[in-house]
Amino acid sequence: MSDQTDGPDPTEPAADATPAPSGDDAATPPADSTAPVVTPPPPAAADDATAAAGAATSWPTSAKVWVGILAVIALLAGIATIVGLSQASSSDDDKDIVAEERDAAINRAQSAEQERDEIAMTLEDSEATVDTLTNELATTAGELDDAQAENEVLAAAVETERSRADEAEAQLAAVGEIFPITVDTSLVGLDLAGSYTISFEEKYCDFATGCGTTPNANEAIIGVTPENFLDITIPGILQGGLFAVNGGLYAITDSETAIPPCGAVPRRGRVTITIWPSRLVVAEDGTIVPSNLEASITLDAPTINECPSGLVFWGATLTPNT
Numbered sequence: 143m144s145d146q147t148d149g150p151d152p153t154e155p156a157a158d159a160t161p162a163p164s165g166d167d168a169a170t171p172p173a174d175s176t177a178p179v180v181t182p183p184p185p186a187a188a189d190d191a192t193a194a195a196g197a198a199t200s201w202p203t204s205a206k207v208w209v210g211i212l213a214v215i216a217l218l219a220g221i222a223t224i225v226g227l228s229q230a231s232s233s234d235d236d237k238d239i240v241a242e243e244r245d246a247a248i249n250r251a252q253s254a255e256q257e258r259d260e261i262a263m264t265l266e267d268s269e270a271t272v273d274t275l276t277n278e279l280a281t282t283a284g285e286l287d288d289a290q291a292e293n294e295v296l297a298a299a300v301e302t303e304r305s306r307a308d309e310a311e312a313q314l315a316a317v318g319e320i321f322p323i324t325v326d327t328s329l330v331g332l333d334l335a336g337s338y339t340i341s342f343e344e345k346y347c348d349f350a351t352g353c354g355t356t357p358n359a360n361e362a363i364i365g366v367t368p369e370n371f372l373d374i375t376i377p378g379i380l381q382g383g384l385f386a387v388n389g390g391l392y393a394i395t396d397s398e399t400a401i402p403p404c405g406a407v408p409r410r411g412r413v414t415i416t417i418w419p420s421r422l423v424v425a426e427d428g429t430i431v432p433s434n435l436e437a438s439i440t441l442d443a444p445t446i447n448e449c450p451s452g453l454v455f456w457g458a459t460l461t462p463n464t
Contacts, residue, residue, distance in 0.1 A: 325430070327419055328389030332432060334372060338362045338460035342439075349443070349452030352402065362460050379439070380413040391417040400441050404449035411443035417460070435460040 340362040347353035363375045364384070372384040374393055382395035394414045401411045420436040437458040445451040 325422065325424065326389075327422060328386075329391055329417065329419055329432065329435075330386045330389060332430065334364050334391075334432070334435075335366050336364060337463040338364065338435065339463055340376065340437075341459050343457045344454065345438075345457050346453070346455035349454060350450055352452075353454070356456065357400075362458075374415065374417075376415075380415065384417070387416075389418070397441075401443045401452075404446050407447060409443060409446055409449065411441050413439065413441050415439050420459070433462070 338361070340360060342356040342359075344354065344356055357376075357379055359376050359378050361377065365373050365375070367373055367383065372391065373382060374384055374391075375381045378399050380393065380395050380397050380400065382393040384391040384393050386392075392415070394412065396410055397413045398408045398410050400413055401409045403409050415437055417435050417437045419432045420434045421432065423431045423433050425431065437460060439456045439458055441454045441456075443449075443452045
């Protein structure tokens with residue numbers, strides 16, 4: 143070993159060697175030494191003073207060998223002790239380092255475990271958020287589908303209304319082309335036969351009695367005679383043929399039922415009626431149908447016995463009973 147080669151040569155005398163031990167100490171090596179036991183020869187014959195002086199100045203060769211061996215042993219022991227101490231110190235240092243690294247690894251492991259838990263919690267929250275967003279997305283997709291379907295329905299309705307508007311505009315344009323329109327308000331040639339509801343309104347009265355009252359009749363009937371003429375019947379008022387006068391219809395007849403009798407004598411009066419249209423309806427095919435007829439009715443009664451003459455004038459409206 144390199145430590146052994148660096149020590150003193152055992153064959154050379156040591157300059158600072160201490161005197162060799164004597165007696166039992168010289169014969170007994172240290173307890174931890176593994177060197178063989180060497181017994182030095184006795185000093186040469188001389189007087190004690192000379193031997194003591196010689197021993198103080200020079201050691202025998204065997205003593206020198208012994209001292210060298212002991213020095214080597216001591217050196218080796220010291221080296222071993224130093225190495226042991228170094229190893230022990232290194233071992234302690236290594237233990238400390240290992241302990242520190244272990245503690246650091248434990249701390250890192252704990253931190254990693256905590257971080258793992260935090261990541262796991264974050265991942266769970268993220269998964270919950272993803273589930274929520276997925277549900278919301280599905281709901282939104284369904285609402286979008288419904289909205290698109292509704293939009294398609296509305297678009298179809300808009301298209302239908304647009305088509306109708308276009309058609310109406312076309313019809314309006316077509317109607318505009320036929321204006322101005324001349325409507326013949328004459329009742330001549332119209333189909334007037336039928337039943338009418340009649341209502342009266344007194345316009346003038348010059349009778350001694352009965353003014354302020356209207357006839358009880360509420361129906362007027364326009365009919366067609368066998369000769370294909372029109373006639374009119376208002377029960378209790380008049381019955382007579384109708385004549386066309388300037389687009390209107392006119393009738394005149396005598397009646398004994400339109401005026402109350404004078405005592406026990408029936409009273410005859412002359413009744414006239416003129417009819418004209420108040421509202422006409424023009425059908426799509428151009429047919430003109432009167433929706434209302436207006437009439438003026440006069441009743442003129444001459445003097446008879448003690449009953450003076452009198453005159454009453456009514457306005458009347460005839461509405462078709464359909």
